[in-house]
Amino acid sequence: MATLYHVPTSRSLRVLWTLEEIGATVEVKSLGVRPRLQEPEYLTINPAGTLPALIDGDRAIYESLAICEYLAARHGSDLVVAPDEPERPEFVQWLLYGEATLQAPLSAIARVRRIRNKTPEMQTGIDAVLADARHSLSMRAKLLEQRLEGRDFLVAGRMTLADISVGYPLNHMGKPDFASLLGPRATAYRERLLARPAFQRAAAVP
Ligand SMILES: N[C@@H](CCC(=O)N[C@@H](CS)C(=O)NCC(=O)O)C(=O)O
Numbered sequence: 001m002a003t004l005y006h007v008p009t010s011r012s013l014r015v016l017w018t019l020e021e022i023g024a025t026v027e028v029k030s031l032g033v034r035p036r037l038q039e040p041e042y043l044t045i046n047p048a049g050t051l052p053a054l055i056d057g058d059r060a061i062y063e064s065l066a067i068c069e070y071l072a073a074r075h076g077s078d079l080v081v082a083p084d085e086p087e088r089p090e091f092v093q094w095l096l097y098g099e100a101t102l103q104a105p106l107s108a109i110a111r112v113r114r115i116r117n118k119t120p121e122m123q124t125g126i127d128a129v130l131a132d133a134r135h136s137l138s139m140r141a142k143l144l145e146q147r148l149e150g151r152d153f154l155v156a157g158r159m160t161l162a163d164i165s166v167g168y169p170l171n172h173m174g175k176p177d178f179a180s181l182l183g184p185r186a187t188a189y190r191e192r193l194l195a196r197p198a199f200q201r202a203a204a205v206p
Helices: 012-022 040-044 064-074 088-118 120-147 161-172 184-195 197-203
Strands: 003-006 027-030 053-056 059-061
Touching: 003 012, 012 064, 012 161, 012 197, 053 064, 059 064, 064 088, 064 161, 088 120, 088 161, 120 184, 161 184, 184 197
Parallel strands: 003 027
Antiparallel strands: 003 053, 053 059
């Protein structure tokens, strides 16, 4: 059985959510803390120190969405939009959008806030970086809002990995300082995704 390295609220949530949607299981090793500094043993699994990681026999996969795609495809799940389906290009676009475009400014904000707390003398410059990342995030949320017009899901008229990809940053965007950046369609979409029993079960994994 494959092993998933997990930290609650990290991107391993995408993998657990995918598994819950398809009714599959893996062995879950929960690290409990962010691994980079605190768990040097994890660096022998993933020298980059990032979560998640999936080990399946001789195979190791370290990108959350690559792990989701690997597991869903292996189980023949329709969470993957197949190459011969008409909306395959849109599927790939939104699959990547969740991580590379929506999550990127959120991650930058989290990282810069950590630095800000340690370097009060750099407040002005850091505040400018935070404002810039927040502006990017607000612009990027507008494309999502537009895409959701007349749609319950991002592509193919059904729940896919694209929704799980985008659902991860949207989960974090429920915090009061980000929620105002989401339009009404994205807000309702976020609520629908997070209400899914599969998401609820995944989010409850310690
Ligand atoms: N693109 C990667 C990003 C992985 C990533 O940055 N994970 C975060 C946790 S959500 C992490 O491990 N951060 C700790 C660090 O950067 O050292 C993915 O989707 O898996």
